[in-house]
Amino acid sequence: MSGKLRAAIIGSTGYGGVELIRLLLQHPEVELTSVISSSNAGALYAEGYPHLSEIITDRLEAIDVEAIRGKADVVFLATPHGVSTELSPKLIEAGLKVIDVSGDLRLKRGDVYEQWYKKKPADPAYLDRAVYGLCEVFGSDVRGADLIANPGCFPTATALGLVPLLKEGWIDPETIISDAKTGVSGAGRGLGLAYHYSEINESTFAYKVNKHQHTPEIEQTLSRVAGEDVTITFTTHLLPMTRGILVTSYAKLKQARTDEDVLELFRHYYEGRPFVRVRPVGKWPATKEVYGSNYCDIGVSVDSRTNRVTVISVIDNLVKGAAGQAVQNLNLMMGWDEATGLAFTPVYP
Ligand SMILES: NC(=O)C1=CN([C@@H]2O[C@H](COP(=O)(O)OP(=O)(O)OC[C@H]3O[C@@H](n4cnc5c(N)ncnc54)[C@H](OP(=O)(O)O)[C@@H]3O)[C@@H](O)[C@H]2O)C=CC1
Numbered sequence: 001m002s003g004k005l006r007a008a009i010i011g012s013t014g015y016g017g018v019e020l021i022r023l024l025l026q027h028p029e030v031e032l033t034s035v036i037s038s039s040n041a042g043a044l045y046a047e048g049y050p051h052l053s054e055i056i057t058d059r060l061e062a063i064d065v066e067a068i069r070g071k072a073d074v075v076f077l078a079t080p081h082g083v084s085t086e087l088s089p090k091l092i093e094a095g096l097k098v099i100d101v102s103g104d105l106r107l108k109r110g111d112v113y114e115q116w117y118k119k120k121p122a123d124p125a126y127l128d129r130a131v132y133g134l135c136e137v138f139g140s141d142v143r144g145a146d147l148i149a150n151p152g153c154f155p156t157a158t159a160l161g162l163v164p165l166l167k168e169g170w171i172d173p174e175t176i177i178s179d180a181k182t183g184v185s186g187a188g189r190g191l192g193l194a195y196h197y198s199e200i201n202e203s204t205f206a207y208k209v210n211k212h213q214h215t216p217e218i219e220q221t222l223s224r225v226a227g228e229d230v231t232i233t234f235t236t237h238l239l240p241m242t243r244g245i246l247v248t249s250y251a252k253l254k255q256a257r258t259d260e261d262v263l264e265l266f267r268h269y270y271e272g273r274p275f276v277r278v279r280p281v282g283k284w285p286a287t288k289e290v291y292g293s294n295y296c297d298i299g300v301s302v303d304s305r306t307n308r309v310t311v312i313s314v315i316d317n318l319v320k321g322a323a324g325q326a327v328q329n330l331n332l333m334m335g336w337d338e339a340t341g342l343a344f345t346p347v348y349p
């Protein structure tokens with residue numbers, strides 16, 4: 001026994017799962033004990049991911065709650081929507097801690113989940129029990145929790161760019177528009193026509209317009225922070241890049257403010273938070289500047305003619321938008337330093 005926390009990953013063969021492996025392998029308090037697959041148990045993990053040859057020599061294991069209980073203390077679920085709905089209650093009842101990277105436990109209202117995900121919602125007892133792990137905003141709820149709903153990629157970037165303004169009541173909640181762009185790894189490793197090289201290369205397009213499943217998740221966070229119902233216009237676009245999300249949000253300020261006022265508000269709100277970097281006025285963040293890292297970089301500006309604020313936030317969808325925030329949540333759950341195992345620099349260029 002190493003004395004480390006033992007971790008298993010269900011959905012380990014997907015992009016979220018393989019990113020969790022990268023992060024957990026160099027986490028000083030964690031030992032990765034089980035990589036699990038619903039479809040390929042028995043195969044060598046590295047056969048599907050040759051970049052991990054001689055690094056991960058394990059074979060994939062089947063989903064077996066009893067076996068997982070014998071090998072792990074915490075389970076990460078990086079599975080398609082609908083899987084955690086069924087599996088998380090069983091894992092929790094077996095005494096395991098669970099961090100769910102999928103959308104199944106994020107929305108507190110089952111009817112809203114069903115409307116946007118077109119799937120049966122989880123048992124309300126587990127929706128109540130799941131702590132929504134947007135670390136910089138609700139991190140204090142995560143300490144000591146055993147079931148975490150890890151936020152979605154777009155909701156992380158969008159909410160971090162709007163929360164300080166709503167918390168202080170600086171913007172009119174009815175005027176928020178968020179325009180989001182993502183790389184193709186956001187869609188996972190599965191094949192799809194839209195992600196075919198010749199379809200997305202040298203092209204860009206909007207998708208799920210007014211129907212994106214992250215809309216109610218963003219609204220749930222913003223409403224919680226604002227203390228009133230917030231409804232936003234949210235549009236996602238696919239770009240020909242592998243990783244990265246950039247969200248541009250616009251809203252009407254209730255009073256005249258300057259660039260410096262808004263900058264100061266953001267700097268104050270995120271003071272001491274290791275993964276949010278607020279850029280100086282006029283310096284706009286790029287996705288490449290957070291590539292492979294757990295940072296969310298934010299730039300702000302006020303248009304004095306319209307008294308609208310523009311906020312630009314960027315993350316790596318697979319790190320701060322998925323595996324990195326999941327590890328950050330693990331750190332908070334366990335009472336470790338929030339940045340344990342995550343203090344690496346972005347890959348640049
Ligand atoms: N990609 C991203 O940027 C982000 C993804 N997410 C969410 O994380 C989750 C995983 O996404 P991602 O890794 O991109 O997706 P992938 O499609 O790359 O991987 C999903 C994995 O789930 C496993 N799986 C499929 N069906 C089942 C099943 N019935 N039971 C258990 N496991 C199953 C598959 O592996 P196998 O067949 O080996 O079991 C597959 O490798 C999704 O819910 C996604 O929405 C969240 C934030 C960002």
Ligand SMILES: CC(=O)N[C@@H](CCC(=O)OP(=O)(O)O)C(=O)O
Pocket residue numbers: 101102103151152153154182183184185186187213236238
């Ligand atoms: C490019 C692409 O398709 N991205 C996905 C990102 C969603 C995701 O990753 O899933 P969660 O709902 O679990 O956060 C999408 O827009 O639906």
